[in-house]
Amino acid sequence: MTTPSPLAVLPARVGGAVIATAVRGLAAARPAEKPMHPVGRVLRGRLERHGLEPGIGVPFVDDAGSDDVVARESKGIGLPPGLPDIHGLAVKVPLGGAGVDDLLADPVEGGTQHADLLLSTNGWGPVARFLVLPSAGMTTRPLTTLFPYRGPRGAVLIGARYVAEHHAQLAVAGLRSDWQVFADLHLEAPEPGTEHADDPDLEFDAVLNELPGLPNYEWVRRVRAPSYAIARRSRR
Secondary structure (H helix, E strand, O other), rough: OOOHHHHHHHHHHHHHHHHHHHHHHHHOOOOOOOOOOOOOEEEEEEEEEOOOOOOOHHHHOOOOEEEEEEEEEEEOEEEEEEEOEOEEEEEEEEOOOOHHHHHHHHHOOOOOOEEEEEEEOOOOOOHHHHOHHHHOOOOOOEEOOOOOOEEEEEEEEEEEEEEEEOOOEEEOOOOOOOOOOEEEEEEEOOOOOOOOOOOOOOOOOOOOOEEEEEOOHHHHHHHHHHHHHHHHHOOO
């Protein structure tokens, strides 16, 4: 895995600028608790990490383990059913011995210690993995983090592909390398009558709540922070 070059991260910078502009415009035109990804549903799940060999130097990816998690499947724009939208998958992983019930009982910023993984429908190839792409449904297109994390051995992207309606495989890759599956995310099927249950108080922030061993690059923080700040102000 290699360190990002200016040319390699240019698509991500452009994508970040587009997202920030979109969030600002939507927050002004459509004041809401969630200006982006306003339509979604919250599900409990289980993240089964199988480990990775050879690893990338990050225990969260390299080591086997399992975590009870909270996930949210959403539409980025909130268009009516049947229209292509930018779908998102957000996963909240408890840290420090916390549990899922702790996250749901204390979901606000600065509460229970946790890490947030945010993915959106993108391509899967060396270039397309940096491009936000609409999809007809939640499970019809791969999802990636769009921006790379700063791993100990170079840039790290995380992606997900649904293999069934409530089952996604998580994978890691470098900027141009092949994807390597390291975990399975099993989401609980919603109970009848709760298929579209959401939690407007549940916040996901990949800048404030970083994955263990995978901090954001400083340039990624600068690109993402304005959008997250706009979204937080809108919610409050």
